[in-house]
């Protein structure tokens with residue numbers, strides 16, 4: 031199923047974006063025994079792109095398993111009383127398979143999740159993050175490696191500017207992947223089918239990021255360290271894109287959906303809370319880790335300082351990205367609004 035999916039996306043990109051650039055995108059499966067994806071660059075920014083994306087088989091297996099178990103968890107309703115108390119005023123579905131069979135529902139969620147991972151890597155490639163990272167000493171090569179650090183224990187301990195560049199390019203790849211997935215949902219679905227798949231996309235995005243995070247408490251980070259942002263911060267940056275981007279997209283005209291901004295806030299809140307609780311159950315953790323659930327990105331301790339680093343480094347490297355990026359589509363490029371900047375820098 032995933033092989034078909036990737037060969038379709040890959041050939042469609044090779045017939046459009048990469049053809050226009052006289053380049054080529056390839057895809058292959060990796061055999062390492064953990065959840066991992068990566069992007070390889072075999073060209074210089076001045077030449078036509080020769081890019082490839084790799085994902086391990088294990089990623090597909092683990093993600094599908096998580097999705098099946100999460101469906102069962104929602105149907106069993108074991109934490110439903112907690113959700114009813116915590117998420118008062120939010121409509122709590124009894125099942126994830128509303129319009130479709132259980133099997134189809136799992137498959138669709140899987141396709142959404144794998145596509146997001148693929149597009150995350152594609153975002154790194156199309157914006158040539160490998161070259162940018164090499165320039166700022168984040169990595170000796172132009173390849174970009176993404177993996178769940180708690181599975182491998184191999185995260186490079188980057189610090190200073192190199193770490194900030196690595197973090198912000200991760201945020202940029204997340205941004206690209208999320209907006210591209212939302213665009214693709216709008217292109218292919220309408221009405222109730224769109225609403226249902228949007229809920230699944232929000233849930234699978236949370237499943238992936240909670241898998242990266244694990245059942246640990248939130249560890250505040252004021253100054254970027256390492257290669258990747260804290261997964262819970264990635265969740266807090268990507269989920270709001272769903273209602274920010276779609277509430278500006280005139281859904282009733284474009285996809286015959288009557289979802290309001292508030293409905294979409296509820297969908298993303300429900301998805302991230304239920305996946306968080308699910309992940310704790312999966313890991314037999316019955317005591318709530320501190321600051322474990324989604325909160326406003328500036329409400330966490332030290333987040334203002336962290337995001338100031340992100341905005342400053344993005345403003346510094348974005349002009350360089352603009353000179354090497356392979357496509358120009360501002361809607362998929364990480365941006366911080368004036369209002370957000372004002373909040374961050376007001377003191």
Ligand SMILES: [Zn+2]
Pocket residue numbers: 150154174175176200203
């Ligand atoms: Zn990445």
